[in-house]
Amino acid sequence: MKSEERHNEHAWDDLVRVGSSFANPARPADFQNPELIINPFGWLKAPFRGKRILCLAAGGGRHGPLFAAEGAIVTVVDISEEMLKLDRDVAQREGVSLKTLQCSMTELGEFGDSVFDIVLQPVSTCYVEKLAPVYAEIARVIKPSGTYVSQHKQPVSLQAATKPLASGGYALCEPYYREGALPQVAGSEHREFGTKEYLHTLEDLLGGLCIAGFSIDAVKEPRHGNPLSESGSFQARSCFVPPYLAIKATRLDEPSGSTLIWTPSN
Numbered sequence: 001m002k003s004e005e006r007h008n009e010h011a012w013d014d015l016v017r018v019g020s021s022f023a024n025p026a027r028p029a030d031f032q033n034p035e036l037i038i039n040p041f042g043w044l045k046a047p048f049r050g051k052r053i054l055c056l057a058a059g060g061g062r063h064g065p066l067f068a069a070e071g072a073i074v075t076v077v078d079i080s081e082e083m084l085k086l087d088r089d090v091a092q093r094e095g096v097s098l099k100t101l102q103c104s105m106t107e108l109g110e111f112g113d114s115v116f117d118i119v120l121q122p123v124s125t126c127y128v129e130k131l132a133p134v135y136a137e138i139a140r141v142i143k144p145s146g147t148y149v150s151q152h153k154q155p156v157s158l159q160a161a162t163k164p165l166a167s168g169g170y171a172l173c174e175p176y177y178r179e180g181a182l183p184q185v186a187g188s189e190h191r192e193f194g195t196k197e198y199l200h201t202l203e204d205l206l207g208g209l210c211i212a213g214f215s216i217d218a219v220k221e222p223r224h225g226n227p228l229s230e231s232g233s234f235q236a237r238s239c240f241v242p243p244y245l246a247i248k249a250t251r252l253d254e255p256s257g258s259t260l261i262w263t264p265s266n
């Protein structure tokens with residue numbers, strides 16, 4: 001495991017131990033309508049009963065137990081054992097079963113090729129320096145025609161200041177093309193303090209999927225903005241800066257065609 005991955009393992013363990021709002025397990029009421037959380041855009045085709053689902057970097061007791069409650073055969077992978085414990089606790093509370101595996105999203109060697117019908121990855125690619133190895137592993141473990149649904153931090157959100165200028169806008173503080181971890185930010189709902197985060201360009205987030213052998217079916221920038229909210233809040237900033245990017249992709253049966261879909265610009 002790379003040193004930044006080890007760093008983030010400990011950082012996420014600590015976030016759970018201090019009861020951070022970033023580690024927010026599903027409540028009993030969420031099990032009345034799991035799809036609100038596991039399928040917010042209606043991109044996945046229910047029923048999930050008997051489907052093999054990898055909830056990748058998805059510890060925290062939300063997606064895994066909710067898919068399990070829908071009858072799916074669920075594996076939750078996460079680098080943080082404390083986050084995975086939340087999945088086991090919620091699964092036990094709700095009387096559903098799932099597997100948990102502590103490992104990095106960059107190393108899915110525990111799994112064979114073409115195992116999963118669906119890979120669901122909540123916001124987490126910001127915790128690895130290089131995206132291509134993650135996409136390559138997902139392309140390997142997902143079945144041909146399988147569905148990969150992911151959310152990512154928007155690069156512009158990682159560039160922009162977390163607090164507004166006096167004029168009300170948000171300064172771009174980081175270059176778009178950059179190397180290494182971003183500077184830490186405290187007290188922001190956009191950034192998990194203590195973690196090492198990396199900016200991935202849209203070229204890498206979207207084009208990288210095509211290179212890895214996926215076709216992109218849908219892209220969303222989930223709306224979180226509210227112009228009436230307090231200045232400096234998550235909702236106020238989200239009117240100026242989209243926080244997340246959601247992508248639905250399908251594993252191509254013959255990925256060798258991917259270069260016909262996307263040509264690198266440099």
Ligand SMILES: C[S@@+](CC[C@H](N)C(=O)[O-])C[C@H]1O[C@@H](n2cnc3c(N)ncnc32)[C@H](O)[C@@H]1O
Nearest residue numbers: 012057059060078079080083104105122124127
């Ligand atoms: C924002 S949380 C996502 C799950 C959360 N339950 C949710 O509802 O959005 C990000 C997760 O990514 C995990 N993570 C960070 N780096 C990772 C890595 N290299 N491999 C696997 N998981 C990682 C963290 O431990 C954390 O559980």
